[in-house]
Amino acid sequence: MSSIGTGYDLSVTTFSPDGRVFQIEYAAKAVDNSGTVIGIKCKDGIVLGVEKLIASKMMLPGSNRRIHSVHRHSGMAVAGLAADGRQIVARTKSEATNYDSVYGEPIPVKELAERVASYVHLCTLYWWLRFSETDSHYHFKLYFFVFFTSITYCWRFHRPFGCGVILGGYDRDGPQLYMVEPSGVSYRYFGAAIGKGRQAAKTEIEKLKLTDMTCRQGVIEVAKIIYGVHDEAKDKDFELEMSWVCDESNRQHQKVPDGLLEEAKAAAKAALEEMDAD
Amino acid sequence: MDQKMDFNAPHSMGTTIIGVTYNGGVVLGADSRTSTGVYVANRASDKITQLTDNVYVCRSGSAADSQVVSDYVRYFLHQHTIQLGQPATVKVAANLVRLLSYNNKNFLETGLIVGGWDKYEGGQIYGVPLGGTIVQQPFAIGEMEDEILKNHCSIEHCFPGSGSSYLYGFFDQAWKEGMTKDEAEDLVKKAVSLAIARDGASGGVVRTVIINSEGVTRNFYPGDQLPLWHEELEPQNSLLDILGAPEPMNI
Numbered sequence: 001m002s003s004i005g006t007g008y009d010l011s012v013t014t015f016s017p018d019g020r021v022f023q024i025e026y027a028a029k030a031v032d033n034s035g036t037v038i039g040i041k042c043k044d045g046i047v048l049g050v051e052k053l054i055a056s057k058m059m060l061p062g063s064n065r066r067i068h069s070v071h072r073h074s075g076m077a078v079a080g081l082a083a084d085g086r087q088i089v090a091r092t093k094s095e096a097t098n099y100d101s102v103y104g105e106p107i108p109v110k111e112l113a114e115r116v117a118s119y120v121h122l123c124t125l126y127w128w129l130r131f132s133e134t135d136s137h138y139h140f141k142l143y144f145f146v147f148f149t150s151i152t153y154c155w156r157f158h159r160p161f162g163c164g165v166i167l168g169g170y171d172r173d174g175p176q177l178y179m180v181e182p183s184g185v186s187y188r189y190f191g192a193a194i195g196k197g198r199q200a201a202k203t204e205i206e207k208l209k210l211t212d213m214t215c216r217q218g219v220i221e222v223a224k225i226i227y228g229v230h231d232e233a234k235d236k237d238f239e240l241e242m243s244w245v246c247d248e249s250n251r252q253h254q255k256v257p258d259g260l261l262e263e264a265k266a267a268a269k270a271a272l273e274e275m276d277a278d
Numbered sequence: 279m280d281q282k283m284d285f286n287a288p289h290s291m292g293t294t295i296i297g298v299t300y301n302g303g304v305v306l307g308a309d310s311r312t313s314t315g316v317y318v319a320n321r322a323s324d325k326i327t328q329l330t331d332n333v334y335v336c337r338s339g340s341a342a343d344s345q346v347v348s349d350y351v352r353y354f355l356h357q358h359t360i361q362l363g364q365p366a367t368v369k370v371a372a373n374l375v376r377l378l379s380y381n382n383k384n385f386l387e388t389g390l391i392v393g394g395w396d397k398y399e400g401g402q403i404y405g406v407p408l409g410g411t412i413v414q415q416p417f418a419i420g421e422m423e424d425e426i427l428k429n430h431c432s433i434e435h436c437f438p439g440s441g442s443s444y445l446y447g448f449f450d451q452a453w454k455e456g457m458t459k460d461e462a463e464d465l466v467k468k469a470v471s472l473a474i475a476r477d478g479a480s481g482g483v484v485r486t487v488i489i490n491s492e493g494v495t496r497n498f499y500p501g502d503q504l505p506l507w508h509e510e511l512e513p514q515n516s517l518l519d520i521l522g523a524p525e526p527m528n529i
Contacts, residue, residue: 103358104373104412111362172398 012124012160023160024124027182030162031080035238036197036229037066039077039166041177041190042218043211045246046168047256048077049222051197051230054237067243067255071096073106074169075243075253076116079195080182081162088165092116109169113178113186116167121184124160164194170251197229204228215246219256223264224271240265294445294473294480295325295336297393297403298417298453300462303490304393304401307466308336309474310482321482326496330355333371333394334487334494338420339408344388347378368394372404372412380410391418395489417453419445419469444476445469463488463497471504 008014009022016022035051050066066085067077070092078085095115099107160182167178179192190210193201204225213221223240230238242261245253256264296307308325311318325337327348333355337344351374355366372392379386392404405411405418420443452465463486470484484499502513 102374102377103370104376105367105369108362114361 012158021124021183024183027124027160027162028164031164031182031194032196032198034079034163034195035066035235036193036195036201036226037077037079037164037166038193038201038205038222038225039168039177039179039189039191040205040208040210040218040222041168041175042213042215042246045170045175045215045218045244045249045251046075046177047215047218047222047244047246048075048166048168048242049226050077050079050241051195051226052239052241053235054239057237061239065241067241068093069243069253070112070167071100071106071169072252073171073245074109074112074167075245076168077166077243079164079166084161085163085165088116088120088161088163091119092167095119106171108171108173109167109176109178110173110188112169113167113176113180113188116165116178117180117184117186120161120165120180120182123158124182124184125158166192166194168245169253170245175246196231196235197226200229201225215244215248216260219244219260220264220267223261223268227265227268227272228275240268293325293338294420294470294477295338295389295391296417296419296445296466296469297336297391297405298457298462298466299393299401299403300457300459302401302459303395303488304403305459305462305466305486305488306334306336306391306393307463307470307484307486309470309480310485311480312341313479318481323482324485326485326487328352329371329392330359330366330394331494332365332396332489333368333392334489335371335375336391336393337388338390339388340386343386344390347375347386347388347390350378351375365396367396367398368392368402368404369399369414372402372406372414375404375406376410376412379406379408383408383410389420391420393418393489395491397491401490416455417449419449444473448472459488459490467499468505471499472507474501474504475507475510 008016009026012021012023014021035053037051038049040047048067052064052066064082067075068089069075070089074096076089076092078089092112092115096107096112099111162182164182165180167180169176177189177192178186179189179194180186191202191205191208193205208221219242222242226240242256242264243253244256245251293311294309298305306326310322310325312320312323327335327337329335329348329352335348337348351371354374355371358370359366371394375390375392379388379390387408389408390406392406393402395401403415403418405413405415448469457465466486467484474480483501484504486497488495488497506512
């Protein structure tokens with residue numbers, strides 16, 4: 001499959017003759033080049049894990065966090081261009097707190113995922129869009145700007161976000177896991193993976209019996225998968241970053257406790273050695 | 279009569295409004311008198327307004343203010359329900375009411391009781407009195423802070439939720455946890471009727487709304503069917519009924 005657009009890929013507002021928007025597909029490639037990010041839904045919560053490729057030995061361990069809490073009950077792991085990811089996380093946090101202050105309850109994860117997807121999608125469109133902190137009805141605001149831009153000829157260039165996001169949260173309808181792609185598409189999953197090793201990771205996730213697994217066991221499994229898909233030849237070092245939101249964490253999104261994290265890393269390394277030994 | 283009757287004074291609902299939770303839902307009750315000064319503008323008004331299928335609100339204070347607040351909240355809740363894909367919770371409805379009441383407290387004069395049923399928390403009652411506080415209670419009767427009213431209300435106004443002050447003692451004695459639906463409705467009916475007997479700003483009929491998992495039931499109890507309390511007189515027939523209608527004059 002030729003991935004060269006040849007003239008139809010210069011702008012995100014151009015369709016190709018066979019109905020593709022190449023800029024969005026290229027944005028997805030930026031995500032594919034990033035370290036693997038995994039999310040799984042266990043029976044009592046969500047576990048997120050990131051293979052954080054270390055660019056230089058001078059970096060402090062624990063810096064450049066890839067997993068962020070967006071609200072008390074939910075967290076988001078980002079893959080792709082870090083700066084774009086920062087923007088999405090900031091917007092998501094803002095959406096979550098705004099919903100809470102208007103409606104008086106934590107934002108349902110489904111609603112949050114829809115808003116993230118809506119935001120990501122909007123930024124694949126051409127107009128210059130100004131977002132106010134209090135605005136949460138994008139579509140209404142967008143229609144305003146249609147009139148404005150046509151009258152004032154306010155053109156700005158725009159590219160899609162070069163990052164994909166896995167959003168996991170635990171609300172009163174139980175734990176839920178969503179993934180949002182750079183095109184703005186969002187689906188609910190019981191297991192999701194993006195980044196370099198996603199194919200291998202997905203295969204591994206499918207082998208797991210997630211409905212019987214607690215998050216404690218899930219953490220070990222995620223660590224094993226990430227260590228398993230890490231390519232020793234191409235990428236040197238990586239740091240494993242994990243978070244969870246489950247009954248054990250009191251339905252709050254938080255880093256996996258250090259003790260459990262060490263246990264998971266040890267188990268993952270042991271599993272790797274076992275594989276190598278075969 | 280010394281007092282001038284000002285028919286253009288703002289319509290106020292002196293009012294008795296009550297919200298009570300029971301085992302399985304809530305019962306909301308209200309009287310039906312809307313007054314302008316001492317004139318009863320509407321003796322059969324409906325003070326219990328629908329916000330969504332499962333959430334209703336009892337209105338008191340300025341009739342206009344409470345109607346406008348209910349209309350806005352109904353509109354927001356409608357949009358919210360569509361976005362959410364399922365019925366809104368009572369807490370969300372009450373919070374929207376509270377935000378409007380609080381953020382516009384300098385302009386509004388309305389006390390509201392939000393009550394309803396949702397699948398997560400069951401039956402709930404939230405009181406949203408004058409300043410825009412929100413308090414969840416097992417039962418709510420009109421205002422909590424009458425002191426504020428005394429300071430800023432002039433004589434022509436009626437205190438929002440005035441009738442309810444007469445009920446605190448009654449509820450202290452009669453309220454109990456975990457009532458059945460019929461017990462709760464009887465309690466509400468009795469309470470409103472007691473308040474009507476003593477409060478000049480409350481009167482007319484008693485309306486109740488019962489909300490539970492099965493849905494909503496509206497009931498109506500006309501004034502002449504309510505029990506008579508201490509020193510209340512039996513209704514008298516009007517002389518017009520006794521003597522018959524007079525013959526039209528021939529000129």
